[in-house]
Amino acid sequence: MSVVNFMTHGELTLSRKPGHGMPGELFGRQDVFETDVDVFFQKHWILVGVTADVPEPGDVSAVDIGKASILIVRDDDANIRTYRNVCRHRGARLKDAGKSTVGMLVCPYHQWTYDLDGSLKHTTHMGVDFDRSCRSLIPVKTRIVGTHIFVCLSDEAPADIDVLEETMLPRFKPYDLTHTRIAHEAEIIENGNWKLVIENNRECYHCGATHPELTASFLPEDFGFCPQGLSEESQRALDAYHARNAASIASWEQDGLLCDTVERLDPGVVTGFRTQRLVIAGNGESQTMDTKVANKKLFGDLQRRDLGDVHMWTHNSWTHVMSDHAVISYIVPLAPDKTLVRTKWLVHEDAVEGADYDLKTLTEVWVATNMQDASLVSINYRGTQDPAYAPGPFSPFTEIYLELFSQWYAARLSAHGV
Structure with a gap:
């Protein structure tokens, strides 16, 4: 009789050789997936939207995360509130995933009716002694950073969201991102595990061969390179890169802009993030094909115009903010082999399509890049599930952040007893 050598989630994580990829079972197993959702999407801070998702009082955005669902609401005083998408009667969903506009939140099952402040306002057939005051919608812990809406579904939300907030608010402040609107939004379901989506986003080893639109605006040295055995031409290019970076940073800092790189990615950090102001190639203005602003407003x-790219990573999102537009993406895991990627393109709230910007010019870089990444994640996932797969070594020059992510992932699982 054969014996199956079944490793637990924790054992699989610990079996990873330092400097190498994760075992394939960490990407493909259902039990691993369910634990990942519980730990990384229920107990950590995650990005779930932007303030422009609910621009006016009465606007609602319902977002599903695993078995959970939340409501992002703009109340009558124009404040953003978040609630569990669960009626306090018998648990019915108040709203399906997506956006809508309401006067009040009415349960479609038995018509319990809630004000936008979450209070239960109306019921029928509950008797004169029924106390509505203890049946308000359940609030969700929320932080708004610039335009980013972060939530934590745990009763014990990590306190170090304060560090992210304190770091990013002054970087976003010059852009006044709360006064923006969504020019375009898109969803892609990538056929791969959420960790592979994040790994793909954390390295640009693959960019030169697969992202011609994106690399038009990138300085490739920003994303790692092997310094060994450089030709004279490559050394001149590197020297030019350092000179351009130094000149741009000096110019930005003279205007009072923050440029230093902040990395909180090590295993001891709970709310991991990274930010940097990247120099844009070419004309230096925006992530467009001609590297000029796509939006005059x-x-x-x-x-x-030439303020570079204020870049931010978290464990479920990535952001690029330029002078004329911002591109904000976040992920929601759907299954071991399926991950939803939502992307929103933001512009000034007064920008007019056709007058201030052309939508194709504004979006074409990241529309193409997202489709290319979806294909890469799919082939990567399928390969990790092949019996022949054995985790290979990371590049010490271009895949540094994959090793850091792998270490952080293992540390966070361990902290939660996995």
Whole structure:
């Protein structure tokens, strides 16, 4: 009789050789997936939307995360509130995933009716002694950073969201991102595990061969390179890169802009993130094919176009903010082999399509990049499930952040007893 050598989730994680990829079972097993959702999407802070998702009082955005669902609501005082998408009667969903506009939140099952502040306002057939005051909608812990809506579904939300907030608010402030609107949004279901989606986003080893639109605006040295055995031409290019970076940073800092890189990615951190102001190639203005702004109406009261790319990573999102538009993506795991990627393109709230910007010019870089990444994640996932797969070594020059992510992932599982 054969004996199956079944390793637990924790044992699989610990079996990873340092400097190498994760075992394939960490990407493909259903029990691993369910634990990942519980730990990384229920107990950590995650990005679930932007303030422009609910621009007016009465606007609602319902977002599903695993078995959970939340409501993002703009109340009558224009404040953003978040609630569990669960009626306090018998648990019916108040709203299907997506956006809508309401006067009040009415349960479709028995018509229990809630104000936008979450209070239960109306019921029938509950008797004169029924106390509505203890049946308000359940609030969700929320932080708004710039335009980013972060939530934590745990009763014990990690306190170090304060560090992310304190770091990013002054970086986003010049752009006045709360006064923006969504010019375009898109969803892609990538056929791969959520960790592979994040790994793909954390390295640009693959970019030169697969992302011609994206690399038009990138300085490739920003994403790692092997410094060994450089030709004279490559050394001149590297020297030019350092000179351009130094000149751009000096110019930005003279205008009072924050440029230093902040990395909180090590295993001891709970709320991991990274931010950097990246120099844009070519004309240096925006992530477009010609590297010029796509939108003449700049964010806030900005006058200067060449402000680089304020880049932010978290464990479920990535953000690029330029002077004229922002691209914000976040992921929701759906299954071991399926991950939803939502992307939103933001512009100044007064920008007019056709007058201030052309939508194709604004979106074509990341529309193409997202489709290319979806294909890469799919082939990567299928390969990790092949019996022949054995985790290979990371590049020490271009895949540094994959090793850091792998270490952080293992540490967070361990902290939750996995």
